[in-house]
Amino acid sequence: ALPVGFDGRHQAGIMTPAQDRLHFAAFDMTAAERDDLISLLKDWTTAARQMAQGNDIGDFGAVAGAPYSPPEDTGEAQGLPPSGLTITIGFGRSLFVDAKGAARFGLDGQLPERLIELPGFSGDRLDPAISNGDIAIQACANDPQVAVHAIRNLARIAFGRASVRYSQMGFGRTSSTSTAQVTPRNLFGFKDGTANIKAESEKDVEDFVWVQDGDGPAWMTGGSYLVSRKIDMRIETWDREPLNGQEAIIGRAKGSGGPLSGGDEFATIDFEAKDDAGQPRIDPKSHLRLAHPDVNNGAKLLRRGYNFVDGSNGLGQLSAGLFFIAYQRDPAKQFVQIQGSLAGLQNDLLNEYIVHVSSGLFACPPGVGPKGYWGEGLF
Numbered sequence: 292a293l294p295v296g297f298d299g300r301h302q303a304g305i306m307t308p309a310q311d312r313l314h315f316a317a318f319d320m321t322a323a324e325r326d327d328l329i330s331l332l333k334d335w336t337t338a339a340r341q342m343a344q345g346n347d348i349g350d351f352g353a354v355a356g357a358p359y360s361p362p363e364d365t366g367e368a369q370g371l372p373p374s375g376l377t378i379t380i381g382f383g384r385s386l387f388v389d390a391k392g393a394a395r396f397g398l399d400g401q402l403p404e405r406l407i408e409l410p411g412f413s414g415d416r417l418d419p420a421i422s423n424g425d426i427a428i429q430a431c432a433n434d435p436q437v438a439v440h441a442i443r444n445l446a447r448i449a450f451g452r453a454s455v456r457y458s459q460m461g462f463g464r465t466s467s468t469s470t471a472q473v474t475p476r477n478l479f480g481f482k483d484g485t486a487n488i489k490a491e492s493e494k495d496v497e498d499f500v501w502v503q504d505g506d507g508p509a510w511m512t513g514g515s516y517l518v519s520r521k522i523d524m525r526i527e528t529w530d531r532e533p534l535n536g537q538e539a540i541i542g543r544a545k546g547s548g549g550p551l552s553g554g555d556e557f558a559t560i561d562f563e564a565k566d567d568a569g570q571p572r573i574d575p576k577s578h579l580r581l582a583h584p585d586v587n588n589g590a591k592l593l594r595r596g597y598n599f600v601d602g603s604n605g606l607g608q609l610s611a612g613l614f615f616i617a618y619q620r621d622p623a624k625q626f627v628q629i630q631g632s633l634a635g636l637q638n639d640l641l642n643e644y645i646v647h648v649s650s651g652l653f654a655c656p657p658g659v660g661p662k663g664y665w666g667e668g669l670f
């Protein structure tokens with residue numbers, strides 16, 4: 292329940308321990324002036340810092356202001372602890388240049404080369420209404436009301452300058468980001484995050500998560516690139532698949548999470564192991580195999596996604612899946628490489644049970660000092 296530090300070299304919400312709840316929102320700028328963007332980022336930073344400390348926003352908060360004006364803070368987080376709230380911001384390509392490549396907010400010269408347009412992947416069924424956006428904000432907390440309060444108040448502050456394009460709630464983190472956390476399970480019932488980058492692996496964190504000096508424009512040093520993918524999971528179809536089939540698709544045992552080559556959850560994976568009939572114990576088209584660094588030029592990702600259930604669809608099936616979030620230093624070499632393998636000629640066995648319906652790529656700037664504001668290095 293303690294506050295997670297807001298100020299620092301890196302933004303919180305990336306390498307800090309994954310919380311249990313998510314409210315993710317993408318915004319589009321409705322104002323066209325550079326000064327409007329700067330003032331918005333300043334106002335957002337001030338409010339985010341207050342909320343991360345478990346405080347109301349503004350000078351007077353929810354109930355101490357003048358009775359004849361609307362309260363500065365909407366009030367539903369009063370009395371709740373900070374609940375580990377982190378608020379993380381990222382900038383989409385469309386904040387820098389419009390669809391024709393013309394500058395927006397005078398930022399074209401600051402567009403990082405690595406903030407690419409993600410290529411299409413076979414099997415994608417992306418809905419533009421819930422994809423991309425000028426600015427993304429990821430609010431994570433251990434209490435959903437705290438995460439919702441954060442996005443709601445930031446959206447309110449943005450009125451007249453930016454508006455919400457889409458938002459997504461998530462629960463049950465699907466990744467651990469520290470060896471101190473137990474591995475959670477996704478909605479297919481499997482442990483998810485076993486082989487994730489962990490905060491304790493400092494070399495992996497520097498090599499694969501944080502943007503380093505010389506990787507691109509200086510304003511991104513210490514930041515990271517966020518890829519979001521809303522992935523619908525065909526729950527009812529999956530539930531009809533036999534246990535050994537489910538395990539073969541993933542490449543791990545459903546109970547322990549150990550690789551099918553043998554051993555416990557964290558046992559070394561042996562892709563060469565064969566069964567008595569001489570067949571590979573881990574299917575070469577399994578999710579584990581095709582997502583593994585061995586077949587992806589060594590690429591790794593920091594996964595930080597959440598389960599979602601948006602009620603049921605008209606057929607009585609769950610509208611559910613994984614709101615996949617991954618952080619990385621270079622999207623082309625990491626997410627695009629790995630997703631290219633999963634959706635490529637080999638075709639991940641998992642693809643029969645999932646469909647990607649939204650996509651986003653955002654450049655998350657480094658952290659701020661106590662007097663700084665998000666993205667200040669851009670201006």
Ligand code: HEM
Pocket residue numbers: 477479481482483484485486487520522523524541543578579582583584591592612613615626629630633645
């Ligand atoms: C591993 C599930 C989508 C990348 C895993 C594991 C599970 C899993 C159960 C094994 C445990 C672990 O090591 O974390 C899923 C489900 C997905 C999905 C249910 C979709 C609904 C994706 C996507 C990517 C991805 C879109 C990236 C493009 C990875 C990576 C690993 C992994 C890098 C670790 C592989 C290794 O190094 O052993 N996933 N995943 N996954 N997944 Fe996924």
